Amino acid sequence: MELSGQQQKVEEQLRFLAAICIAFVISIALFVFLAWFVTEGSGSVEPLAGATSTVFVAVGVIVGVGLLLAAPVVQRRLLERSDPPAPDGDITPVLENYRVAVYLAFLLREGAALSGLMLALLTGDATWAYVLAAAAVVAMFWGWPRRDDLAAVPV
DSSP states (O other): OOOOHHHHHHHHHHHHHHHHHHHHHHHHHHHHHHHHHHHTSTTOOOOOTTTTOHHHHHHHHHHHHHHHHHHHHHHHHHHHTOOOOOTTOOOHHHHHHHHHHHHHHHHHHHHHHHHHHHHHHHHSOTHHHHHHHHHHHHHHHHTOOOGGGGTTSOO
């Protein structure tokens, strides 16, 4: 079955976004490896003095969780602001807005994993990186770009 030009654009956009999202997940895996290597592996280092403060850790966790919670809200708000398809039926602006919304949401989720890496490096405890990275990856798979998200676009 031959796809129309608009349907091809949607499929190309979804394939491109999937590749980018996979790269975000891989970067989080690298954060986890780095946290393990620096805290428990052969590159083991001591935590910074005072970095194990409860307040410091609490702020890091709040930032990470806040980024995870902000991601779907920001994505939804950006999608709500989307312009309708152009009068000539071109859906390129809609697809670009969708791409930016997905990028930003995934970037915020990656920021949560980065917050965990920061805590792991400063406290010497990789658990922070493991937990926040796992939460970020779950959130990424939960918010993975789907064809249904573009169902409102007339193709």
